Amino acid sequence: MMNEIQLTEIRNYLLTKKLPIDILIEVQDHFVTQILDLQREENLSFEDALKMVKKQWHDELKPYWKGGMNLEDVSDFMRKMRWQIEKSNILEGLKLSIPVVMLIFLAAFFMNGIVFGFFVVILLTTIVGFALYQYIKNFKEFQLAKKYNNHVLTLHQNSIFIFIIIISPMMNIISSAIRHSDSFQKLFTFRDSFWESLFVFLSISLVVVSVFYSISAQKNYLRQIKKVKTFLKFL
């Protein structure tokens, strides 16, 4: 069993490593259990066991700049965590967008210009509306990331607002779909200009993927935030 002073020492050490809180909770438990095992098996004092555990984690938790556009110092552990989390959200976004994009593509062949224009507008508005609804419905939970802005509560919090950023390109798509519905529909049939059609098709795909990516991040944020609430008193 560890006393409160020892637990605080571990917690403060991990907070200096700038780990997101949902990950820190796990690493803290790992540290504590590892230290207790070392104390029991090798008859070490708390200080010596902590020193050994810190040494073992040193390479993983050491922040450094590994090149690239971002000048931030990041540890290998966080790089791997970020990559896995981003990858999961992107793949989820892609998986959910494929049916929607395919539906838009196929609808262009079976609907007239005006109906197609409204169909696209309703579809895009519904998806963005869902992301917005989720945000408003769980506003209090999402506000926690702002309230504790000196810490990252979970890595998912960085991606929950992507759907707001893409509202501007989406408005352009909606405007074209309503004002020039016939030419807009023709673009999706790839009959006239292939490259122009491809550009519009990829733009709309990007918008849809981004919204679903954001929805996936929101869902994961809400799941993780439940687990960090008991830790917030230490921040």
Added chain:
Amino acid sequence: MFKSNKTLYKGTLQNIILKLLASEVKMYGYQMTQRAKELTKGHLEMTEGALYPILHKLENDGIIESEVQNVNGRDRKYYLLTENGKKQQVKQEEEMKNYLLNLTTIFNI
């Protein structure tokens, strides 16, 4: 990733985690590293830097889920297989056994 040959074990970590969870029902991160070490008599030592990113990925993918329990005044995150994860684990175990069988056949020439 592992203390023993890194290249050989790379790519099997997910299978190992799922198998451990299938046999123990629910486990926490440190427990997994210790169980793998114990089962292999110290040959397989999962590093934390490899374990936790995979656990979070599996959780995001809905293969495992987690619950936090208070143990001796601190939070402990337990992982367990979801229904989807249980099916995935059975499938992956079957694939892994076939793979190992094929390897054994080849290396027994």
